[in-house]
Amino acid sequence: MLKNKVRQAQLSLAKRKEGKSYKTFLKITKKSTRNLASFPEKSASIPAATQSSGSKLKNVIKNYGRAICNFILSEASSSYLEKVLKELSINRIEFLAYIREQRSYLKGISEFRHMLLPSPTDDERILLFKKAFQQLSEIFVKYFSVNWIFSGKLLYRIEYVKYRNKLLRRIKNPHLFFK
Numbered sequence: 593m594l595k596n597k598v599r600q601a602q603l604s605l606a607k608r609k610e611g612k613s614y615k616t617f618l619k620i621t622k623k624s625t626r627n628l629a630s631f632p633e634k635s636a637s638i639p640a641a642t643q644s645s646g647s648k649l650k651n652v653i654k655n656y657g658r659a660i661c662n663f664i665l666s667e668a669s670s671s672y673l674e675k676v677l678k679e680l681s682i683n684r685i686e687f688l689a690y691i692r693e694q695r696s697y698l699k700g701i702s703e704f705r706h707m708l709l710p711s712p713t714d715d716e717r718i719l720l721f722k723k724a725f726q727q728l729s730e731i732f733v734k735y736f737s738v739n740w741i742f743s744g745k746l747l748y749r750i751e752y753v754k755y756r757n758k759l760l761r762r763i764k765n766p767h768l769f770f771k
């Protein structure tokens with residue numbers, strides 16, 4: 593029974609990959625099912641389709657954070673960026689350099705939360721950068737995130753769309769982000 597499920601999952605994966613023939617698929621499945629039969633406890637190669645919902649959203653904050661940074665650095669945000677920077681009287685070059693630097697350090701929830709929450713050690717310039725980042729993040733999540741989700745390479749699109757509202761609430765109230 594387990595062999596059949598593994599074979600079905602591998603067949604669906606083989607159909608996704610172009611250039612692989614059915615004979616190649618059969619060779620691969622015979623080898624992998626032999627390995628599963630001899631080592632049943634090593635069935636960690638369960639296909640992504642059967643993973644739990646927690647592992648689907650493992651990198652959601654990191655992906656959204658990087659997408660927000662890429663949006664801010666792109667030409668698509670130029671009108672919004674000018675408006676926010678003029679409102680807060682921030683230098684465009686310094687702000688974009690700050691976003692590039694923060695994008696490289698973005699690894700998960702704690703770094704994204706740090707980009708939004710003011711800390712006691714931040715100077716006034718960094719506080720303004722964080723406020724501008726928060727406003728531009730709201731714009732991205734409201735108006736551009738659905739296009740990013742469906743035009744990108746994300747596998748779990750529906751989950752990302754569902755998570756969008758949670759993320760928007762947390763961007764508006766960054767103290768709600770868990771550590």
